[in-house]
Amino acid sequence: MTNSKSVVILGAGAWGSALATLAKANDHKVHIWSRRSSRTLEKLVEDADIIVSAVSMKGVRDVVSQLQGLPLSPEIIFLTATKGLDPQTTCTPSQIWQEAFPNHPVVVLSGPNLSQEIQQELPAATVVASNVTSAAEVVQLVFSSNRFRVYTNADPLGVELGGTLKNVMAIAAGVCDGLQLGTNAKAALLTRGLTEMVRIGVHWGAKQETFYGLSGLGDLLATGNSPLSRNYQVGYQLACGKSLTEILTHLQGTAEGINTTKVLMLRSKQQNISMPITEQVYHLLQAEVTPRQALLELMLRDIKPEYNE
Ligand SMILES: NC(=O)c1ccc[n+]([C@@H]2O[C@H](COP(=O)([O-])OP(=O)(O)OC[C@H]3O[C@@H](n4cnc5c(N)ncnc54)[C@H](OP(=O)(O)O)[C@@H]3O)[C@@H](O)[C@H]2O)c1
Ligand SMILES: O=P(O)(O)OC[C@H](O)CO
Numbered sequence: 001m002t003n004s005k006s007v008v009i010l011g012a013g014a015w016g017s018a019l020a021t022l023a024k025a026n027d028h029k030v031h032i033w034s035r036r037s038s039r040t041l042e043k044l045v046e047d048a049d050i051i052v053s054a055v056s057m058k059g060v061r062d063v064v065s066q067l068q069g070l071p072l073s074p075e076i077i078f079l080t081a082t083k084g085l086d087p088q089t090t091c092t093p094s095q096i097w098q099e100a101f102p103n104h105p106v107v108v109l110s111g112p113n114l115s116q117e118i119q120q121e122l123p124a125a126t127v128v129a130s131n132v133t134s135a136a137e138v139v140q141l142v143f144s145s146n147r148f149r150v151y152t153n154a155d156p157l158g159v160e161l162g163g164t165l166k167n168v169m170a171i172a173a174g175v176c177d178g179l180q181l182g183t184n185a186k187a188a189l190l191t192r193g194l195t196e197m198v199r200i201g202v203h204w205g206a207k208q209e210t211f212y213g214l215s216g217l218g219d220l221l222a223t224g225n226s227p228l229s230r231n232y233q234v235g236y237q238l239a240c241g242k243s244l245t246e247i248l249t250h251l252q253g254t255a256e257g258i259n260t261t262k263v264l265m266l267r268s269k270q271q272n273i274s275m276p277i278t279e280q281v282y283h284l285l286q287a288e289v290t291p292r293q294a295l296l297e298l299m300l301r302d303i304k305p306e307y308n309e
Contacts, residue, residue: 003141004027004028004029005023005028005029005049005050005138005142006028006029006031006047006048006049006050007020007023007028007029007030007031007048007049007050007052007142008030008031008032008033008044008045008048008050008051008052009023009030009031009032009033009052009054010033010034010041010051010052010053010054010055010063011032011033011034011053011054011055011056011059011063012032012033012034012036012037013034013054013055013056013253013254014115014116014252014253015054015081015113015115016032016034016052016054016055016081017032017115017119018113018115018118018119019052019054019081019109019143020032021118021119022118022143022145022148023142023143025145026142026143026144026145028142031044035059035062041066041067041070042070045067045070045072045076048072048073048076049075049076049077049138050076050077050078050079050138050139050142051067051076051077051078051079052079052080052081052109053078053079053080053081053082053093053097054081054082055082056082056084056254056256057082057083057084057085057086057093057254057256057259057260058084058259060080060082060084060086060093060096060097061086061096064096064097064100065100067100067101068100068101072101072104074103074104076104077104077105077106077107077135077138077139078097078101078104078105078106078107079106079107079108079109079128079139080093080094080097080106080107080108080109080160081108081109081110082256083110083160083163083164083167083256083260084164084256084259084260085164085259085260085263085264086263087259087262087263090263090266090267092157092160092161092164093108093160094106094108094156094157094160105130105131105132105134105135106130106131106132106135106156107128107129107130107132107135107136107139107156108127108128108129108130108156108159108160109126109127109128109139109143110126110127110129110159110160110162110163110215110219111124111125111126111127111163111214111215111218111219112124112125112126112214112218112219112221112222112223113126113219113222114222114223114226114228114229116228117228118148121147122147123147123148123149124147124148124149125148125149125150125151125214125218126143126148126149126150126151126214126215127150127151127152127153127159127213127214127215128140128143128150128151128152128153129152129153129154129155129156129158129159129160129215130152130154130156131154131156133152133154136152136153136154137152140152151213151214153210153213153215155206155207155210157204157205157206158201158206158207158210158211158215158216159210159213159215160215161197161201161204161206161211162197162201162210162211162213162215162216162217162219162220163215163219164256164260165196165197165200165201165260165264166193166197166216166219166220166223166224167223167231167255167256167257167260168193168231168257168260168261168264168277168278168281169189169190169193169194169196169197169220169223169224169277170220170223170224170229170231170232170235170257171231171232171234171235171238171255171257171258171261171281171284171285172189172193172235172277172280172281173186173189173190173193173223173224173225173232173235174229174231174232174233174234174235174236174237174238174239175235175236175238175239175281175284175291175294175295176189176235176239177232177235177236177239178235178236178237178238178239178240178291179239179291179292179295181295186224186225189224189277190220190221190224192277193220193224193277194211194216194217194220196275196276196277196278197211197216197220198211198216199273199274199275200264200267200268200271200273200275201216203271203273230251230252230253230254230255231255231256231257233247233251233255234247234248234251234255234257234258235281238284238285238291239291243287244258244285244287257281258285261278261281261282261285262282262285264278264282265278265279265282276297276298276301277298280294280295280297280298281294
């Protein structure tokens with residue numbers, strides 16, 4: 001098949017495995033690498049067309065530096081699917097990849113994509129975004145199928161931030177459901193959560209409209225309403241009285257929202273951006289407030305116009 005690509009996926013976790021399934025189903029040559037792999041990264045990336053990073057945030061700098069030492073074809077496209085923020089610099093994963101590989105196209109993939117549903121072959125849609133349109137289109141073709149609809153987008157930062165910032169709101173949504181606060185409360189939380197995402201995201205340099213698409217609102221709805229989301233699970237179980245340590249001991253996989261909340265607090269303080277929901281999620285994760293106290297703090301804030309920014 002002439003359009004068949006060689007795809008190397010870094011990270012054999014839930015998301016790396018689901019992306020591998022999608023690319024394989026389209027007859028691409030797919031190799032998954034993890035730090036426990038017997039095959040060396042050097043050998044695997046030799047013929048790669050696309051290198052997909054599906055490691056969790058804490059692994060991004062490690063895999064970047066491993067690749068930096070290798071001879072790579074200048075044609076290689078980097079595709080990042082990590083939804084997190086660097087704790088030291090507050091950079092997004094694509095910013096880290098682009099800084100390390102300034103001459104390669106970097107594409108972001110993000111959307112409402114709970115991996116378990118994708119592995120069950122349920123239909124889903126996602127967004128691939130890049131400053132290099134042709135690279136986004138290559139990735140679009142590699143993953144598109146009758147059960148995975150892939151849109152391109154020219155705002156990689158907005159697409160990446162949508163998927164990342166909603167993890168904080170997914171924790172809050174889990175708390176809301178765990179406390180059985182009802183549908184009105186959930187709608188209010190997700191709507192005001194989106195306002196918060198837009199506020200900091202636009203200040204960061206992303207386009208406002210991107211947050212109303214699949215990678216923003218779409219992913220917020222998916223993770224904010226699904227027990228399949230690890231971030232939602234963290235919030236839900238906190239509301240049920242478990243400690244964060246206890247929850248993380250039994251959680252399958254990574255809940256990026258925990259680290260993202262800390263990074264966002266840092267950034268919003270540095271830049272004087274109001275993020276009341278994020279702030280309460282932060283205090284809750286630090287065990288400085290109970291879920292009920294966090295709720296009251298939000299409900300009793302000064303009354304104000306809906307839009308004053
Ligand atoms: N699961 C989903 O539904 C989904 C959907 C969209 C996006 N995402 C995002 O995709 C990322 C991965 O999520 P996941 O669900 O696949 O998490 P996961 O199941 O916990 O897998 C994380 C992967 O990262 C690897 N990793 C961590 N630290 C590493 C390091 N220092 N060096 C090399 N590899 C390292 C892990 O390797 P080891 O196994 O060796 O620890 C594992 O392969 C997250 O940012 C998540 O937000 C997930
Ligand atoms: O399990 P979560 O909370 O990391 O959510 C997974 C994906 O981000 C859903 O799009």
